[in-house]
Amino acid sequence: MATIKDIAKQAGVSISTVSYALNGSPKVTNETTERILAIAKELNYIPNAAARSLKTRETKIIGIFLTDFNGAFYGDLLQGTKDFLARKGYELIVCSGKQSHWMLPERMIDGAIILDVTFESEELVRYADRGHKLVVLDRELSHANINQVLLDNKAGATLATEHLIEEGHRKIYAVTGPGSSYDSKQRLQAVMQVVERNAGIELIVMEGDFNKEGGELAAKRIMAESEEGLVSAAVFCFNDEMAIGMFNYLAEYRPDIRIGEHIHIVGFDNMELASYSQPRLTTIDYSKHKWGALAAEQLVKLINGDTVEHERIYVTLLKGKSVGPGN
């Protein structure tokens, strides 16, 4: 492994000259720079990231922390983040699991984007206190070194609920995420507000888990609650994954029940899988690419010491065929 020392020796100059030349400093003559570059190529010189960042105190790497690697949901978001960061000269790495948290405090990354409820806020604040820059996508957190880029949960949940009501449904089931989820809490709050504003609406809340299982279980319970042969439920699943679970359960155990006719389902996220559901799931849509890009932008600003305001990702209602008129 050739080092700048080797190059310096070959070129008959000092290591600082080599360093300057390699970094394209105007302090070095063009000819010496070229000579040094030539020798560097000849020796297959490659800089050592550890040495560089030990000195510069930065790695030019940003980490994004996800709950798991089941990217079905994250693909676009990651692409958005990566695209933006690439333009700013940063690398993106995807991490998952508590094990990987050390990368932030040990300065292996210059900043982090958090989309992982299992990452405790207390821990995040501790890092922020140490001067690390963070952008959170899944919670509210006030700190000079932390910026939030959150979904407009309130708007989304309101759109979803009002849509069900407008279609004439009077009994609405809300299948939430886990109780600890910020997004879930926000959505539930909005649902309750809408229900309060509209007379004669019955709201039944069921705690879910944001996974398919939660949707299946909710479907089972709703079916059990309904009178024989007289099912007419309107359900707002707080994410698409649970909505899909509900579709699965119904397809398997209740082929007599038709979605969009006997039972009406709205999801949240508009994940790719949802576009394949039969009938097409009605859901809340938003640009995941933009979400990722904006998070990256905020993080880079934070790192550069610019002041940043919290941001919000706007959502829209995407009407599918999974909701029909009520009776």
Next chain:
Amino acid sequence: MATIKDIAKQAGVSISTVSYALNGSPKVTNETTERILAIAKELNYIPNAAARSLKTRETKIIGIFLTDFNGAFYGDLLQGTKDFLARKGYELIVCSGKQSHWMLPERMIDGAIILDVTFESEELVRYADRGHKLVVLDRELSHANINQVLLDNKAGATLATEHLIEEGHRKIYAVTGPGSSYDSKQRLQAVMQVVERNAGIELIVMEGDFNKEGGELAAKRIMAESEEGLVSAAVFCFNDEMAIGMFNYLAEYRPDIRIGEHIHIVGFDNMELASYSQPRLTTIDYSKHKWGALAAEQLVKLINGDTVEHERIYVTLLKGKSVGPGN
């Protein structure tokens, strides 16, 4: 940011003693170790990864390089990799794009797993020549520092093709991946061998792209080729993604054509989405979790200087409802 120097000063010992204590060396008295640990905690000491790896020449990080972040396909594989590595004290980071390649030569990672055809073999060999350890999942590459963990494409393609033949199909379409894909080439070769071994089979090869678009296009072409109202095609799509594209095309433009009856489709990969197709896609299945874990295992062995043989991931035929008897 407290360093071992600060701790040494506080504790009234030398930095080497601190280093030993921190690393749990038995060379230091229990009491001094405890005192040092206490001071370290008090000062919120956190080691600096760059400094450590500059010295030790390792980062305990493994990178996996993917073509893109659309993890719909990779989730399980990544989980398998991560689980294994965690047990061995390594961290896993996911990278994508040419931009990120520097992490290997610049020693930001101790080794890499490659599942990205856009990563040129020549470049990989160059890194291997420099002593970097690699495991490739998508090509054959012979080098002391490179190990392969490949899918048993031959078995998979053979199973798929033979299944179609056993069901009585005589005209078989093969929709390949891009010409540059190793997996695609292997599969095509196996298909051709099966066809040769069986008399009276007509094989039509169409080049695809491993994406949904390729499947859609192939479906369009197959429909165009077929006589009016007399469609009876058996298609082996070299991956599920294209098979899904084919399903989509048919659902949209040819609702008269029934899959598993007029047209028969086999995929490859058994991705999650495939389990939601209507009818259930017949495909080639294998354990993605095991694939990832095995790749990780081989890489760690390589890093430790152990000798390793190339490995193979076995596959099975998963019968769905997308293939019915021929006429």
Next chain:
DNA sequence: TTGTAAGCGTTATCAG
């Protein structure tokens, strides 16, 4: 324009 030299925060080899 180039060279000298002082670190960056660790680990590890010696002595003591």
Next chain:
DNA sequence: CTGATAACGCTTACAA
């Protein structure tokens, strides 16, 4: 058992 001290490879004042 503990302490000096020399690396690791690079950047960056400051000198020349």
